[in-house]
Amino acid sequence: MEIKLWINDKLIIDNVEPDTPMLEYLRDKGCYSIKRGCETSNCGLCTVWLEGKPILSCTLPLMRADGKHITTLEGLRKEAAEFGEFLADEGAEQCGFCNPGFIMNVLAMERDIENPSDDDIKEYLSGNLCRCTGYTGQFRAVKKYIAYKRGVKADE
């Protein structure tokens, strides 16, 4: 089937099998940040943006992206690196496998919610599982990152 889509603003016109999963397709296009952490839509490791909205690339069929824009971590390198420093400062990662999906969702939240409360942060990110850490490092990193973006000091 023919598909036309933009991956990180690059136009692609392609011929694909009708049941090509979005996740595998994006990895085939070199977006190796995207991971398959589960088979059941639970882990959030495969998070990408479709028209700016965070979605699970393991779940929506690739054909749903026809005529649309997909953004992956590869398209947000600068911002991802910026937030990555907050994660590193807080010792918020161990194996790092969950990181790309987590970062994609944090960056989406930063755009979506002006001043997220602690509960907003926990709720927005609840679909990003991490099997190594206890989430507290990530939570501190997110709070400090949001405060930095808003030009205020994070309360500890």
Place this chain on the structure above:
Amino acid sequence: MLRCNDYIFAESLEEAYELNQKKNNVIVAGNGWLKLRKRQWGTVIDISRLCLDKITENDEEFRIGAMVCLSDIENHKELNDYTDGAVKESLRHIVGTQFRNCVTLGGSIFGRFGFSDVLSMFIVMDSYVELYKGGIVPMHEFAKMPYDDDILVSIIVKKKPLRLAYSSFRNQSTDFPVVTCAVAIGEDIITTAIGARPAKADIRTDGIDACRDLKDYAKKTAESFDYESNMRASAEYRRHIAEVLIKRTVEKIEVRYGNQIMDK
């Protein structure tokens, strides 16, 4: 993983319906549930280009297209004002933001899943399912209908004056619920839905006087449903949690409206 020989964007409901009459073809919505089925389909019928992703409203009702994703419902101000935030409460625990940006109201209601928060919430309101061939059916009747090859077009929620609240209990956040509970208090009736028993949600309707003794109402109503055991909880545990949730859910309305709860 979704496996198929062909993938078609239906150009009309009629085309989607015709294609769906073949046993080997299937409608795809958010693909959250469908992709877990281990089956090779003939044609997957995509209904995402039929303008079914809108929520409209007039003085009498909300009309929510089948392809509206759960997060759009969760964030819909007017629907949440009407339900006192109960709709948001019923959806916000489902997996995560990204998931709720994918999966749809149509897929959730058509699926009539036993664990469904969505069905538990909508069944307690004055709500209806619009089917392409089957017409408009009350939600509580639709929940009991056998699966067929019709197309769910929209969900209609009548703006009947109701006081609504929702509660669910999960062993762990983002997991399937162990029990769900929605309560609607109308002019002189109280309706309670209990779902995830783990059977699909069902309702009990009584005169408003029934809940004057709330402890007794919660016990009797919880006991009127059947429960089963599975890996998440035993039947007896579920019955007990249902009783607690009914009490707490009615109390949420009481806290909001004080004594006026009975004086609508």
